[in-house]
Each structure stands twice: as C-alpha cells, then as structure tokens.
Amino acid sequence: MGGPRFEPVRAVRAYERVVEQVEEAIESGALSPGGRLPSERELMTQFSVSRSTVREALRVLQARGLVRSRHGDPHGAEVLPFSPAALHKSMTTLARVEELSLAELVQFRMVLDAAAILLAARLRTEEQLAEMSAAVARMRAAAERDEAAFGAADVDFHDAVVRASGNKLIQICTDVVRSIVLKLISERIAGAPDREALMRRSIRHHEEVVAAIRAGDGPLAARLSRKAMYDYYAGYVPESERGALRALLE
Template sequence: MPNLDQQLRFAPVSRVRAYERVVEQIEAAVLDGRLRPGEHLPSERELMVQFDVGRSTIREALRVLQSNGLVRSRAGDPRGPQVQPVSSGALEKSMTMLARASALSLTELVQFRMLLEGSANQLAARLRTPEQLAEMEAALEVMRAALDEGFAEFSRADVAFHETVAKATGNTLIQICGAVVRDVVVSLIEDKIAHAPDSRALMQTSLQHHANVLDAVRDGDGDRAASLARQSLYDYYAEYVPEDERAKLLPLLRS
C-alpha cells in the first residue's frame, strides 16, 4: 500500500502579503464601528509605525481600501484618508462580475431570478404601503403607454415596475440582487427578444402578467403574486434555455 507521501501532494502556497493584513484590520475596524464614517485614519507615517510596515505596503493597502469604497483620500489633506459610509456599490459590482462570468449559465441565472422575484412579490404583497402600491400602479400605466413606443421603451418601463416591487420588500439585498440578475439575463437575450416575429405580442403578454401581479399585491395575496412571477419568468425565458436544462426550472413552478 502506498505511503502518505506517495498518495498526497500539496501545491506550494504563496505567503500572505502584508498589505492584505493591513486591509483586513482596517476593514474590521470600519465594519465593527471602531472607525465611523467621516472619521480619518491616522497619517501614512503613523500607520507605518502602528503596522510596523513600509510606506509601499501602507500605500497599497490604502489603494485597495479606496478602490473598495471604504476610504477616500484628498490631495493635500494632512488628516489622512476619510472613512466612507458602507454602501452597496461594492456588492453590486462584485455580483455583476459573478453573474456575467461564463461559469454561470443562463439556466442558473433564470432559476435564481425565479426564486428571487417570487420571494420579492410575496413580500411586497404583504408589506407594501399604500404609497408603494400607488407607485406600482403608476409604473404599470407607463408600461401600458410604452406599448406604442417600441421594445426599448417598454423594457425600461418594465424594469421600473420591478424596481418598485423590490423596493416594497424593504430588503436592500433583494433590490441589489434582483437588479443585477435581471440586467444580466435581459442583456443575454435582448437581441433575440427585440427581433422576435411578434414583439408586440410579447409586450402585451408581459403587460397582462404585470397587471395580474399588481392585482395580487393589491389583494395582499403573496402566494399568488409569487406563483405569477415564477410562471411568467418560465414562460418568457424557457425557450432560450437549452432544452435539456429546462427541467431544472420546473420544480419552482410546483412550489
């Protein structure tokens, strides 16, 4: 029997770079509240002393932190980089890169969108305010008016409707994830849809679906609103998904 040395081989690993440890500590201080938005980091020289590293390490760490939106440096400001409020921008950027990666198939993206928008509709039906319901009604009217303006205008109105529904959930992650996945899925097939033999019929079908969703949200029927979202997305996108992968979407129609 081969010994362990013969069975197992590990690849060499690179040493952790010092600037990454600097980034980790400053990020932790921001996220746990020890560094608050508007406050300034110590000067570059003081950071060198505290971290016991060279100037190039500190500058690389600050470059990464600024790229991630956690700090902002102003030329000539002697107080050091300023801590910025934590925003959703970095998350949205990372999710967009992941969603557009070739490793993710259209099937996976449509499947995730069915899950996400079903949940968004369900929450919106149960949590929406009268003001948010009025926003959805107004967005639907814009969609109806856009029928005669062409697919591009209709698509923009469609997105606005989904945004109002996502906003009604009160959940920032649902809003970000929904926007990212929706944009990527549409971009993958928008040319096919725009040049469909009867794009107006597609728009009219979509408009009716949104009207049905609005009725369910108005009635507070979360289960129906969720089911409508999943079924409509399947009907709209299934033909663009490889036939041998469509079965992966079907369980979402039965839940």
C-alpha cells in the same frame, strides 16, 4: 502512512494582510463611515511595512469601495458608507468571469422578485398599489410603439413592488441582478422576432400579479411572478441549465 493531512498554503503579500485588518475593523464597527484611517506614516508604523505596501493596500480598499484616499491629503483615508455600487461591481465582475452563470442569476432574480411580491401583497399601501397599476398601464400604452418606454415602465413596476416590500436589501440586490441579466442578454432580447408577443404576454403576467397583490394573495402573486420570469428568460438559458429554474416553479 497515518497522521494529519495538510492543505497547501498560499503566500500572502504584506498589503493583503493590511487590507484584511482594515476590512475587519470596518466590519466590526471599530471603523465607522465618515471616520478616517491613520495617516500613511502612522499606518507604516503600526503595520511595520513600507510606504509602497500601505499605498497598495489603500488602492485595493478604494477599488472595493471601502475607503476614499486622496493623494496628498494630510489626513488618513476616509471610510465610506456602504454603497450599492460596490455590490454591483462585485457581482458584475463575478458574472464577467463566469463564476455566476446566467441560469444562476435568473434563478436568484426569480427568488428575489417572488419574495418582494409576497411581502408587497401583505404590506403594500393603496398608494403603492396605485403605482404598480399605473406602471402596468404605461407598459400597455408603450407596447406597440416605444420599446424603451415599455422597458422603463417595467422597471418602474418592479421598483414599486420592492418599495412596497419594505426591504432595502432586496431592493439593492434586485437592482444589481436585473441590470446584470439585461446586460448579458439585451442584444438577444432586442433581436427577438416575437418582441410584440413577448411584451403582450408580459403585460398579462403583470396584470395577474397586480390582481393577486390587490387581493392580498401573496403566495399566488409569488407563483405568478416566478412563472412569468421563467417564461421570459428560460429561452436564453441553455436547455441543460433550465432545470435549475423549473425547480422554483410549482
């Protein structure tokens, strides 16, 4: 029999419709950070829903980091500015429920770091270059005696690179993805039998990247960054998924 094919429909609870409309108002700019939603009573009237529906919608919006609602506050819920914490929470949840594999996360980090380094090679200041070099020097000093200090210096290096790139969104995404990846494999890294060799190799990679950035060779710096990240993380990714990482190597 011919005719159109229809997809099954999903029953939508009333509070979800309230959430959708408030989200749309925030995204469109009709509701700005620092502004307030109408009171609970006014929301009940505007949406023609019960108080319990309004409260459930506010609970969901607050869980998503979009509003702050205080019980007993006579004013409406406050619209919050965008927070990296909200993105962090969402991506962490995706990783936990295995919607994002470790390979996808590492691949995204390879893309982000390479983009930041490409930009940094062209836009960095002498002061920012000095920050990168100082972070690598701290990594070298900590390599054989203090793994925590080594890790902190490594983070400092990547933070300096991202600041030099001048892109806040790359910085936010880099922070989020790095922390999720390390959370997923931190125990395996700590238990690696060749930790010192890994750290020495990491220092060499960082020194090569700094040299390329100093020379203003963004494409080389980005290639070195992707290769370094592949070498560091590939062993933690299932063999069947490593092709996704190798696809970024040249």
